[in-house]
Amino acid sequence: MTAPPSYTVVVPTVGRPSLRTLIESLAAGSGPQPAEVLIVDDRPAPGAPLPLPATAGDTVRVLRSGGRGPAAARNTGWRAATTEWVVFVDDDVVLAPDWPARTAADLTGLPDDVGGVQGSVRVPLPCGRRPTDWERNTAGLARASWITADMAYRRSVLADIGGFDERFRRAYREDSDLALRVMDSGHRLVRGGRQVTHPARPAGFWASLRVQAGNADDMLMWRMHGRGWRDRARAGRGRFRRHLAATGSGLAALAAWRAGARPAATAAVVLWAALTAEFAAARIAPGPRTPAEIARMLVTSVAIPPAAVWHRLQGLARHRNATPWQRARxxxxxxxxxxxxxxxxxxxxxxxxxxxxxxxxxxxxxxxxxxxxxxxxxxxxxxxxxxxxxxxxxxxxxxxxxxxxxxxxxxxxxxxxxxxxxxxxxxxxxxxxxxxxxxxxxxxxxxxxxxxxxxxxxxxxxxxxxxxxxxxxxxxxxxxxxxxxxxxxxxxxxxxxxxx
The missing domain is CATH 3.40.50.1000 (HAD superfamily/HAD-like)
Structure with a gap:
């Protein structure tokens, strides 16, 4: 019988309380435990002690990455690992009781051309009411490919392509970029049988507006992987074209109004209002439709289109010199x-x-x-x-x-x-x-x-x-x-x- 390969778990964190739950669920799991658990503290400066359980053993080690983002934190982790496999998990997931056993099974006996193995993510939604817009957004993680909520890679493959691209400063697209580069270097990515639970945690009023910053990262993906990157990365098309139309009609209305062209301004306002209303309705209809949720959807539906366009333009400017990825240049x-x-x-x-x-x-x-x-x-x-x-x-x-x-x-x-x-x-x-x-x-x-x-x-x-x-x-x-x-x-x- 083939012995399971050794693996290291790497967890980037900014000190969220959920880190304790993650480590406790790992320690309580059945099956071969990791050779080491590397917690990468990505806070810009040392702060309060990380919320690690008192029972964390000698296999748990804390590293620092200096607040450079999750891509840099994961690079800090895997480069400190010495095992054949590195398993990345997020600090806000909970591992299934059999996660260690299933991880060992996922990594055992794989052909040499398999460079990575993805776990599955379960996002529990509330019972007794419809999910909010933010909860539906979180539920999308269960359908995503290659996300580092639970993703294992051979350490040699990471070394081969240089690991995560640290130009991705947010927890967005850095995992898709890595997966495309791994596959471009001749390796396969497969799905395993292990599972983690990713709760849909509470978010603030402007959470959906903040995530629009990811539009800048989409521009880096486009520059590196070409126009077909969304299909290859199995990423949704999104609503950017409609956001661009809404933003353009709004700006046209302002320009026409200032120029005194009232009929043109009125027509542009009507188009802007129709596009904004359609967007808000599409977000409100599947939700709980409480007064607070409706108010949040109405306000953010006005703000999201120009924010998405602004971040897209920033990304175009910031990454204008980015070149298509090659295995080695x-x-x-x-x-x-x-x-x-x-x-x-x-x-x-x-x-x-x-x-x-x-x-x-x-x-x-x-x-x-x-x-x-x-x-x-x-x-x-x-x-x-x-x-x-x-x-x-x-x-x-x-x-x-x-x-x-x-x-x-x-x-x-x-x-x-x-x-x-x-x-x-x-x-x-x-x-x-x-x-x-x-x-x-x-x-x-x-x-x-x-x-x-x-x-x-x-x-x-x-x-x-x-x-x-x-x-x-x-x-x-x-x-x-x-x-x-x-x-x-x-x-x-x-x-x-x-x-x-």
């Missing part, structure tokens, strides 16, 4: 002992010697249209053993030997300087990506030591370790991907070999 190499033989603190171009197969590997990438960069620690500058001019001369010789490099980044500091650019810091990778017009998750970093892999992980890039004689065994064991040589590493980048 840039490959960033460590220099010494990866592309050229390591000569400690070398400032002499005559001593540059290419590593075996380096020119052929780089030429293959160039032929496939990938950009090439180098990110290199050069602490000899800080130690006074070489100057920055020496580094540039050696780099110029590297290009003469190995061909053109699109971007160079080197850190002249030493460990004691405390900079962000020196690997394992992420700044060189982030700067190289920015200069090439991509995001770090579209980059692959190839290097020979653990610092290179740690820098890739910190930046949100994919890392591939090519060990040499100076690579420590623990660094090899810890690396998400290991290739025996540069040619094999390029095989992985080009999708010609996936397994470790």
């Amino acid at each position: 840039v490959v960033l190499f460590d220099r010494d002992d990866t592309l050229i033989r390591d000569v400690p603190y070398n400032g002499d171009p005559a001593r540059v010697e290419a590593m075996p197969g380096a020119r052929q590997a780089l030429d293959r990438l160039r032929r496939r249209g990938l950009r090439i960069g180098v990110v290199s620690n050069q602490s000899g500058v800080a130690k006074g053993l070489i100057g920055t001019a020496d580094v540039h001369r050696v780099n110029e010789q590297v290009e003469r030997v190995l061909g053109p490099v699109d971007v160079w980044e080197f850190c002249p500091h030493d460990d004691a300087d405390g900079c962000r650019c020196r690997k394992p810091g992420p700044a060189m990778i982030e700067d190289a990506a920015r200069r090439l017009g991509v995001i770090p998750s579209e980059c692959v970093v190839i290097g020979d030591i653990g610092r290179d892999m740690d820098a890739a992980e910190a930046a949100g890039a994919r890392g591939i370790l090519v060990p040499t004689s100076r690579t420590r065994l623990e660094e090899i064991a810890r690396a998400a991907e290991v290739a025996p040589d540069l040619g094999a590493a390029v095989d992985r980048v080009l999708g010609e070999r996936r397994t470790r």
Whole structure:
């Protein structure tokens, strides 16, 4: 009988009281418990202690992500995990009593091409009355695909594509984007048998207005995945065209009124009123029709169309430079002992010697249209053993030997300087990506030591370790991907070999 694979549960949170209920339901569940539960505190600054049960064991660990949103929080979680599978759950769900057992069953014996397994979500609606507009909106989670209320991914797949895109700052579309990129990279997503309950929690008067901010994220999805992204992501079409018509007629009425064109203004007002009334009626009819709900629907039905259009325009402006997603667009190499033989603190171009197969590997990438960069620690500058001019001369010789490099980044500091650019810091990778017009998750970093892999992980890039004689065994064991040589590493980048 096949043993169930190990898994880690990752829970992003801002400290909602429901977190305690979630952890208690997990601990009380039957079946194999997770190897670790990583609670990612995404509050901008440390606050009151998180509402964890007193019985939370040693397997529960709290991390911080600095208030950068749920995508960044989930990245913080899975990058700290060490198991084959990572299961993301929201902090406001309750796990079924058999959730651990069913999770283990869902993840056991899967073919290698399965990259993720979705659980099912149950949203209980009130008995004895019709659901409110907000409760119906929450009930839509039960029909959604790939939502991270309960979604498991192979950790190697997340590392392969760089995890969640942190440009999605809200809990909206970041899970759909991840799923599309996972499938584009050649993996399947399947449904499992486990279940969570997602209560429809009370919401304020303006809740439906606040969610219109997601229209900006729809623009990022469009830029990255093309016009057909809604069909691929199984996302509804929504009412944006009607919102645009209502907003346009309202603005036309104001403009005509100010210009003194009263008949045109009247016609535009009638059209605006008809569209707004239809929208309000469509929201009121299936609801409880209480005075409070009707008032909320009338007021927000006036406000939602211009809010949706405003956020859509903001998204178009904010993401105007976003480019279609590709599995890898840039490959960033460590220099010494990866592309050229390591000569400690070398400032002499005559001593540059290419590593075996380096020119052929780089030429293959160039032929496939990938950009090439180098990110290199050069602490000899800080130690006074070489100057920055020496580094540039050696780099110029590297290009003469190995061909053109699109971007160079080197850190002249030493460990004691405390900079962000020196690997394992992420700044060189982030700067190289920015200069090439991509995001770090579209980059692959190839290097020979653990610092290179740690820098890739910190930046949100994919890392591939090519060990040499100076690579420590623990660094090899810890690396998400290991290739025996540069040619094999390029095989992985080009999708010609996936397994470790």
